[in-house]
Amino acid sequence: NAGVTQTPKFRILKIGQSMTLQCTQDMNHNYMYWYRQDPGMGLKLIYYSVGAGITDKGEVPNGYNVSRSTTEDFPLRLELAAPSQTSVYFCASSYSMESVDEQYFGPGTRLTVT
Amino acid sequence: AQSVTQLDSHVSVSEGTPVLLRCNYSSSYSPSLFWYVQHPNKGLQLLLKYTSAATLVKGINGFEAEFKKSETSFHLTKPSAHMSDAAEYFCVVSELNTGRRALTFGSGTRLQVQP
Numbered sequence: 599n600a601g602v603t604q605t606p607k608f609r610i611l612k613i614g615q616s617m618t619l620q621c622t623q624d625m626n627h628n629y630m631y632w633y634r635q636d637p638g639m640g641l642k643l644i645y646y647s648v649g650a651g652i653t654d655k656g657e658v659p660n661g662y663n664v665s666r667s668t669t670e671d672f673p674l675r676l677e678l679a680a681p682s683q684t685s686v687y688f689c690a691s692s693y694s695m696e697s698v699d700e701q702y703f704g705p706g707t708r709l710t711v712t
Numbered sequence: 713a714q715s716v717t718q719l720d721s722h723v724s725v726s727e728g729t730p731v732l733l734r735c736n737y738s739s740s741y742s743p744s745l746f747w748y749v750q751h752p753n754k755g756l757q758l759l760l761k762y763t764s765a766a767t768l769v770k771g772i773n774g775f776e777a778e779f780k781k782s783e784t785s786f787h788l789t790k791p792s793a794h795m796s797d798a799a800e801y802f803c804v805v806s807e808l809n810t811g812r813r814a815l816t817f818g819s820g821t822r823l824q825v826q827p
Binding site: 639640642643690703705706 | 746753754755756757758804815817819820
């Protein structure tokens with residue numbers, strides 16, 4: 599199993615540009631998540647999905663959109679990029695939403711908006 | 713509401729000496745608690761988790777953590793540090809509240825291991 603994969607690894611955007619961060623998992627997990635990690639901070643939840651076709655907002659959803667057309671893929675879309683979106687983005691997946699369940703993380707996408 | 717406080721942003725130890733990374737939490741419910749490790753330019757990897765089965769939890773790479781409800785703490789320890797332990801460590805509290813799982817991360821502790 600490759601686990602959770604993310605592309606690209608790095609990206610530099612100009613203010614106002616758009617991009618999609620890709621996330622794929624091969625563990626047949628129903629639950630997927632997007633987090634951002636700002637310097638010196640823990641991760642904050644942007645969006646999550648409980649299955650194909652179902653998504654919901656997390657703690658910091660403004661400026662982002664998601665879709666979930668398949669179990670495997672959970673892309674994150676940035677429209678009109680802003681410097682405040684400079685961060686490292688992590689995708690994760692889990693088997694269930696039970697509080698005891700481990701989340702599996704991808705390697706991250708480092709995004710800079712200038 | 714739940715919260716996590718990692719009491720040290722940086723910890724530096726010598727190789728072969730004990731490691732202690734401190735974490736306090738608050739939770740309205742019976743939480744699950746995790747420690748994750750993040751090596752440079754890598755994703756997060758689970759070290760161990762507490763799920764109310766036993767208060768002393770053993771994880772990978774010789775790490776363990778003790779859940780102390782009276783002190784609302786979940787400190788991470790290792791008897792003898794190795795150079796490969798140098799990384800960022802996150803304490804995480806997880807609750808299932810009103811049907812939605814809430815995961816709260818601490819701000820992280822960077823562990824340096826000196827030769």
